[in-house]
Amino acid sequence: xxxxxxxxxxxxxxxxxxxxxxxxxxxxxxxxxxxxxxxxxxxxxxxxxxxxxxxxxxxxxxxxxxxxxxxxxxxxxxxxxxxxxxxxxxxxxxxxxxxxxxxxxxxxxxxxxxxxxxxxxxxxxxxxxxxxxxxxxxxxxxxxxxxxxxxxxxxxxxxxxxxxxxxxxxxxxxxxxxxxxxxxxxxxxxxxxxxxxxxxxxxxxxxxxxxxxxxxxxxxxxxxxxxxxxxxxxxxxxxxxxxxxxxxxxxxxxxxxxxxxxxxxxxxxxxxxxxxxxxxxxxxxxxxxxxxxxxxxxxxxxxxxxxxxxxxxxxxxxxxxxxxxxxxx
Numbered sequence: 642x643x644x645x646x647x648x649x650x651x652x653x654x655x656x657x658x659x660x661x662x663x664x665x666x667x668x669x670x671x672x673x674x675x676x677x678x679x680x681x682x683x684x685x686x687x688x689x690x691x692x693x694x695x696x697x698x699x700x701x702x703x704x705x706x707x708x709x710x711x712x713x714x715x716x717x718x719x720x721x722x723x724x725x726x727x728x729x730x731x732x733x734x735x736x737x738x739x740x741x742x743x744x745x746x747x748x749x750x751x752x753x754x755x756x757x758x759x760x761x762x763x764x765x766x767x768x769x770x771x772x773x774x775x776x777x778x779x780x781x782x783x784x785x786x787x788x789x790x791x792x793x794x795x796x797x798x799x800x801x802x803x804x805x806x807x808x809x810x811x812x813x814x815x816x817x818x819x820x821x822x823x824x825x826x827x828x829x830x831x832x833x834x835x836x837x838x839x840x841x842x843x844x845x846x847x848x849x850x851x852x853x854x855x856x857x858x859x860x861x862x863x864x865x866x867x868x869x870x871x872x873x874x875x876x877x878x879x880x881x882x883x884x885x886x887x888x889x890x891x892x893x894x895x896x897x898x899x900x901x902x903x904x905x906x907x908x909x910x911x912x913x914x915x916x917x918x919x920x921x922x923x924x925x926x927x928x929x930x931x932x933x934x935x936x937x938x939x940x941x942x943x944x945x946x947x948x949x950x951x952x953x954x955x956x957x958x959x960x961x962x963x964x965x966x967x968x969x970x
Contacts, residue, residue: 643743644692645769646719648736649683650827651698651706651751652726657897657959659966660950661929668895669751670705673914679895680751681709686758690765691747693718695739697732700724724861730875731867733829734840734851735859742834745772748872749828753894754904760890768830768886771799776884777839777877778830781823782892787813790960791894792825792873794885801883804873823887827894829872835882843879844870897959898943902927918944925956 651669655662662668669680677685684694696706696717703722710716721735736746747765755761768778779801781794789809793816795802804825808816816822841848846868854863877883895901905915906927918926920935928934930946943959945952954962 643741643745645690645745645747646693646695646736646740647684647687647691648695648697648733648746648748649680649751650729650732650748651680651696651702652723652732653752656963656966658901659962660947660952661945665701666705667702670702670709674754675913678709679754680706681713682755683749683751683753684710684713684715686755686761687747687749687765688715690762690769695719695721695736695746697721697723697736699726722859723864724859725864727864727867727869729872730840730844730847730870731851731854731864733872734837734847734867735855737833737836737840738851738855740833742832742837744833745769745830746833746836747828747830750894752896753826753828753892755893756891760888764886764888764890765830771884771886772830772832772835775832775835775882777836777880777882779877779883779885780826780828780830780888781885782826783887783889784817784822784824787817788824789813790897793822794825795822796885796887797821799884799886801885804878823885824892825873826888826892829877836876839876839880839882844868844875847875898929898945898954898962899956899959901929902943902956918942 653667655664655667658668662671670678672678694717698706700722719739733748771778781796787810789807792807793805847870850867857863893900893904895904902915915927915929918928918934918936918939920937922938923936924940926939926942928944934944941956943954943956
């Protein structure tokens with residue numbers, strides 16, 4: 642009997658939230674959400690929707706993942722360990738090869754925050770229905786503001802009209818105004834066999850190299866031989882079997898300090914790891930720190946404190962954190 646696998650993408654190295662997260666302890670494992678991590682919250686909200694859980698990660702992170710699963714009283718049914726990163730298309734191909742063709746993979750990142758479980762369950766169940774009908778399904782998220790850091794999906798009901806890359810601000814505002822451009826969430830749902838057929842059709846080099854890695858064993862050599870590409874480019878932007886589930890549950894990609902602070906600010910949780918900068922005449926300043934942080938006349942700033950570093954950055958400058966990490970790692 643076919644199974645539904647929650648397939649968790651957990652391959653990041655934490656550079657966008659450095660120094661709070663690091664390559665040896667990436668953001669999805671930080672237990673800063675009332676004692677839980679994004680990884681654990683991802684597992685918990687999907688447990689009742691699936692039959693089994695699979696993780697796609699690397700050798701240095703699997704112990705974190707297993708330990709945090711054990712805290713939930715759970716174990717992985719399958720695991721795919723990547724000795725070298727090759728982006729999402731090869732990783733998902735290897736996951737699809739590890740199960741039966743009729744099994745459904747419900748693929749999610751491990752660093753998203755999602756609330757409104759009832760709406761979420763409804764959208765996931767609709768995606769599973771579409772996947773049963775041999776469609777490759779994306780989840781498109783109703784935008785709250787003209788975000789320039791996300792890709793967009795243009796749609797008509799459940800039909801995908803186009804995928805759009807990260808727009809400039811003017812274009813993002815136009816997308817928002819039109820009403821039929823939603824954020825591309827990076828969540829997918831499809832039968833393993835259908836995905837592999839589409840991968841073979843549209844990206845045969847990735848398909849063939851992935852099959853060889855599956856058959857010979859996933860090693861540095863076999864993984865390195867797979868062309869690197871995202872699942873969006875390799876399959877979804879080329880296939881004619883695409884559907885989308887326009888989704889209205891509360892979704893946030895907590896991939897940088899701006900989004901992380903905005904989350905804590907929005908939910909009113911400013912007494913733990915995230916707090917307002919105190920002092921005199923400060924405006925819109927927050928600290929991710931254990932200590933009290935004081936300032937004078939500061940505006941739109943984020944302070945990040947760890948044992949060995951203090952990072953100070955303007956809000957809306959989070960995309961440059963990776964640059965400072967590269968210089969000071």
